[in-house]
Amino acid sequence: MPDIRIVNCHVHLFTDRHVPVNYPYRWLRPFRKLPGLIRWMAMLARLIGQHPIAEKLTRLGKFHNEARTPHQREILEHVRRHYPDNTRLVVLPMDMSAAGYGPSPTPLRRQHDELGELARDPELGRGVIPFATIDPRADPQAGELWRAIDRHGFRGVKIYPRLGFAPDDPRLMRHVYPQMERRGLPLMTHCSRGGVQGRHLPDLIADRYTDPMAYVPVMLAHPDLRICLAHFGGQRDWAAYVNPDRTRPLAEEYERNWQVMIRRMIGGGQWPGLWTDISYTLFHFEDYVPFLRLFLTGEEPEDARLRSRVLFGSDFYMTRQEELSEKAVCFRLRNALGEEVFRQIAQENPAIWLGEAEE
Numbered sequence: 001m002p003d004i005r006i007v008n009c010h011v012h013l014f015t016d017r018h019v020p021v022n023y024p025y026r027w028l029r030p031f032r033k034l035p036g037l038i039r040w041m042a043m044l045a046r047l048i049g050q051h052p053i054a055e056k057l058t059r060l061g062k063f064h065n066e067a068r069t070p071h072q073r074e075i076l077e078h079v080r081r082h083y084p085d086n087t088r089l090v091v092l093p094m095d096m097s098a099a100g101y102g103p104s105p106t107p108l109r110r111q112h113d114e115l116g117e118l119a120r121d122p123e124l125g126r127g128v129i130p131f132a133t134i135d136p137r138a139d140p141q142a143g144e145l146w147r148a149i150d151r152h153g154f155r156g157v158k159i160y161p162r163l164g165f166a167p168d169d170p171r172l173m174r175h176v177y178p179q180m181e182r183r184g185l186p187l188m189t190h191c192s193r194g195g196v197q198g199r200h201l202p203d204l205i206a207d208r209y210t211d212p213m214a215y216v217p218v219m220l221a222h223p224d225l226r227i228c229l230a231h232f233g234g235q236r237d238w239a240a241y242v243n244p245d246r247t248r249p250l251a252e253e254y255e256r257n258w259q260v261m262i263r264r265m266i267g268g269g270q271w272p273g274l275w276t277d278i279s280y281t282l283f284h285f286e287d288y289v290p291f292l293r294l295f296l297t298g299e300e301p302e303d304a305r306l307r308s309r310v311l312f313g314s315d316f317y318m319t320r321q322e323e324l325s326e327k328a329v330c331f332r333l334r335n336a337l338g339e340e341v342f343r344q345i346a347q348e349n350p351a352i353w354l355g356e357a358e359e
């Protein structure tokens with residue numbers, strides 16, 4: 001059997017300069033300038049015997065360390081170390097300028113341009129599959145989005161509705177999806193109750209924007225659009241699924257579990273344009289991989305449909321907050337799922353989702 005050429009469908013290279021200075025809180029602003037502080041607090045916690053806290057702080061420090069890297073290029077070098085040389089990486093930018101935290105030091109246009117240049121780099125750019133991003137409030141005519149796609153040949157679009165807009169926002173429905181569908185460009189979207197959230201956005205509304213059902217109007221209008229709901233419903237919904245003891249009895253994830261909804265929507269065959277990726281969520285490896293394995297190895301037609309719609313992704317460098325390294329999780333996953341299923345989610349499915357191969 002030929003070696004697997006992995007596609008990691010979910011990687012971030014954006015840096016501190018692409019995040020508003022007041023995110024997540026204005027009072028945190030001075031700490032962003034003090035890289036040693038978190039490390040120092042971790043040391044202190046270890047000294048007084050608070051090892052779990054020390055470990056968390058160390059990981060948080062690693063995460064901030066990655067984002068503080070001045071260029072996307074360095075972060076790319078870091079993620080590359082974890083994968084075989086021929087691995088391809090779908091790189092997803094981020095625009096937080098309309099989320100209520102003020103502007104970012106570096107505007108989206110420059111983030112796009114830097115990523116475009118990186119992807120053209122004869123050495124490092126090898127295997128970089130760059131995506132463009134849009135917040136319809138910041139770019140209502142999608143001018144920057146299409147500029148970046150046309151100028152740099154970006155291969156798809158990432159959106160992040162939790163920042164404060166619905167997936168069927170009229171500006172996206174008008175200026176973005178029809179052209180994407182025509183050009184065969186895939187859509188990646190954040191689907192989890194966690195992550196970044198618009199500053200003045202109540203959780204309830206943020207959850208409505210992120211809900212898998214929020215894509216129904218988009219899919220009805222654009223049946224040929226390939227939409228990937230990242231994170232397979234997300235950490236909170238997986239936790240509620242795995243442990244039905246209701247620690248928070250009123251929490252919605254016990255009644256309307258997004259992981260279950262996504263499996264049903266895909267397995268039912270009604271929404272052939274719907275995909276999901278396992279990024280971040282599956283980095284809680286020991287807890288969730290037995291379930292994932294079961295979902296991906298069933299013999300019923302709905303299992304086969306699900307198997308053909310799951311993408312391998314990691315969410316580097318968000319995963320720097322987790323205990324296991326990127327490489328460690330990737331190998332454990334490959335081991336747990338077996339070569340055949342791993343090849344399907346890490347090589348064959350991504351090629352179809354990206355529009356490189358026919359189903």
Ligand SMILES: [Zn+2]
Binds near residue numbers: 010315318
């Ligand atoms: Zn992500």
